[in-house]
Amino acid sequence: MKWFRVTSRQPAATAPGTPPAAGDTAAVPAARSAGPQPSAPPELDYNGRKHRRAMDDATLWDMARRIPMALAQSARLAWSVDRRMTVTILLCQLLSGLGTAVMLTAVSKALPHLATSDARTGLRQAWPALTVAVAAMATGAGMWILADWATRRLNPKIASAADLTLVDLHMRAELSAYDTEGFTDRSQAAEIGALRAVDLADDAKTLTNGFVQLVSAATVLTSLHPLLLGVLVLSVVPRGLGGVIAARIDYRVHDRTLSARNVRGMMRWWLTTSELADELRANTMRPYLHSWYRAMCDRVEGRELEGARPYLLVTLLAASLAGLFTLGMWASLAALALSGAMSTAIAGTAIVASQTAGRALNSIVRYGAVMFHHGLYLSDYYTFVDEVRSMTTSRGTTQAEAPRRISLREAEFTYPGKDAPALRPVTLTLNRGEVVALVGENGAGKSTLIRMLTGLTVPTGGTVLWDDTDLATTDAESVWRHVGLVPQKNGHWPLRARENITLGQPREHGDERVWDAAERVGMTERLHGLPDRLDTLLARSVWGGHELSGGQWQRLACARAMYREPAVLVLDEPTSEMDARGEHLIFRELREMAPDRITVVVTHRLDNVRMADRVIVLDRGRIREEGTFDALVATEGSLLGELYALAQDR
Known part of the structure; x- marks a missing residue:
């Protein structure tokens, strides 16, 4: 945690038998008497703040300059x-100040009359000025109330x-x-x-x-x-x-x-x-x-x-x-x-x-x-x-179409502030109708390659083409309309079950396609078992909400991608929390869907890689080997063969 610094100061732990501090509840002494207490947590210094001790170090002149x-x-x-409420507040402030000035002036005119020996005559003569003072005070108070009302209307909008x-x-x-x-x-x-x-x-x-x-x-x-x-x-x-x-x-x-x-x-x-x-x-x-x-x-x-x-x-x-x-x-x-x-x-x-x-x-x-x-x-x-x-996605106006081919030509990517590239120059072609598996150890560059294939990032060198369209000069939203992505960390969206499947897509065909997507990932029975079926809120922390298991959330994420019927379907460890039945169902469905799209699967469960038409093995940001699963496993010195042998020994 780079915002906190642990210092060497360690307050002494409370000794066993020390009387509880004033204000302790009955439960606290009971907890303390259970045994020796651990040492107190170390001092933490919140040293990453830009304005640390800003007011303490500021002079009165610094404060005076900053306030305007x-x-x-x-x-x-x-x-x-809200311009109307802003103007209302400003006018009320000015009128309130004017009311104060009028009140003080009126008081100054009334006091000489009130100081006379004849109280009745003085009061009669001072009455007009006192009336003005009271009216001014009432006006000032009213303006303050009106300004407060306008502020309360303005605050939620701000x-x-x-x-x-x-x-x-x-x-x-x-x-x-x-x-x-x-x-x-x-x-x-x-x-x-x-x-x-x-x-x-x-x-x-x-x-x-x-x-x-x-x-x-x-x-x-x-x-x-x-x-x-x-x-x-x-x-x-x-x-x-x-x-x-x-x-x-x-x-x-x-x-x-x-x-x-x-x-x-x-x-x-x-x-x-x-x-x-x-x-x-x-x-x-x-x-x-x-x-x-x-x-x-x-x-x-x-x-x-x-x-x-x-x-x-x-x-x-x-x-x-x-x-x-x-x-x-x-x-x-x-x-x-x-x-x-x-x-x-x-x-x-x-x-x-x-x-x-x-x-x-x-x-x-x-x-x-x-x-x-x-x-x-x-x-x-x-x-x-x-x-x-200045960093929002704005690449060009060309509209992307559903690709039949994705080509990477010496495409590479280096993250900001890093010297070594996460992905070194890669030349690769993916074709519609094939299922491609990406394999590699942690940090090999798989996620970076996925980001470039789907236009989530543009390469820092080389090009990525959808057919003949360069993604670096293409409207990003038009690219993503053709993408279905199941990431490693998928969202457990606090929405109804229906929206967790249709999220990002208009519902044009009622619930028929929703139930079809749920059927394809084996979630029909679970959704029917929810109190309000597709209308059930999937958020246990909210009253009336319900929760799914980790594997069920993954199935729902796969259903969301399948509901989109994308031209480019990418799944990154889509079945890591699923049982064997769910995993088999997902990969069988991927094979059935494959003819109409480009499918890319990232998985560490190498038995699932068999279903891919082609396996690409990444190692330290480079493509180390490429081919069918059986051919690569049988090749001497193959990294895929080594990883597969290790998986079989577990």
Whole structure:
């Protein structure tokens, strides 16, 4: 796992008889008393992250520069999915800020009347201004509610759009893209960016609202008296700095526990999934794994508790300084009012405005720090999207027809970042009507050759022709329409049984062809035995779903390929999990289907190779030998003969 580094730090194991920690349930001490506990899991350092400790190392200026970029990226994504809701949010923010400004101005006009000795007369004179202030406050609150409604409508669209973009690009990318160095890491970082795009929309709304409220308060104060802006700054700066420091403490705790939380999350799935339940119980893994999982929980909990004390101290210090500055502000306002330099009404308005500005600044600091961090991952999302778009399958416009012949002319392939080719120059012809078996040891180049035959990858040297059409300049989708592939690792698609057979093909003939394909692979009886037959969901983890055995899933994958009735049928270890009856049925069916297509079979069960018209033996990326099974086995020094003899001795 290249994202994790195991360090030499090993926390001491809990000694036998050590009292359980506070909060333990009754079951936990029982588990601990079963015997000596294993050593705690090693420390893991999540050192592959591009933005490791990014916020902790960033200056305030770095954060200030990054936030507008994050806002712009968030706005760009929101604009692309729903312009109407995006405009609604922006207008609501502006109107909310305008409401704050009107409210503060109205309060400043009402206060002189309320300060008179005749309360009834003062209230009557202040009533129009107070009415305006209340209306402005109500308008601001209404705009905030409307903005929140628009955001809630926008968020699901942003989540779907970002996720669909990534999924679509992954499905359209050349297979070679997956082999480029760091592709998986960048893909995961982009996925995090897509997940955080929704958070960014909410954060951006709150952050921009804070800016609008702060600007509104500052504008009103400056218009009332030039000195009030300085007073405002003094009253809110301590809270702002305290918020930044507290945010960094939070992030540092998050950063230090990220490895443990990620690994714990992966382990939790393994501990609770039914796929490993048999192994976990039969091999008595529970005591060790429970102890391991508890150690990771304790580690996360301990580090989060470590951050509580400094967080409290910083918060208390910031609040104390803010209180001192606020007291100083009030004293200054009182002095200005007593000296006649400022009216009591303006001083009262300044206090109200400073409170408004303080709340706005708190939002800016808090959500600015969050947006800085989330924005880094959103940048990863856009960078990865641009990268994969440049790697999507786009080879040409020529439309491929069902081939009668596939020719490889000095075709070779080298994976990105590798010096040695996976497949060295190969010259080979496959003809319609014949069954060809590919044989070779692991790493011989069989899967790479299959990819080139089917147009899944284009050669890095030489050419692959379907009749006279060069696959390197042909529309890939038109090639794959004529291909049926049963790979080693076939999909256990969480779909109905019907879709697991028809997947990738339109249903034009009802269920007749579906049942025919199932009959050809011996799955009719099993499908009839399902509660809803072809409508049964094949996913045991979902309520009402059902599961198949490994061999039955392989039969279903073969049925899927046969349902397509392809011109090029390729099966890579199609019967590795089947019983003898199923295996015999599949290979008999392949022989019956052979006249109408080019059939290629990869298998390590060499007895099945007998059914092939021709056997091609690969060794270290080259074709070592080629011919009929009987002729090759009888040839002295034949690799096929050697492998077959080894298989017979087992």
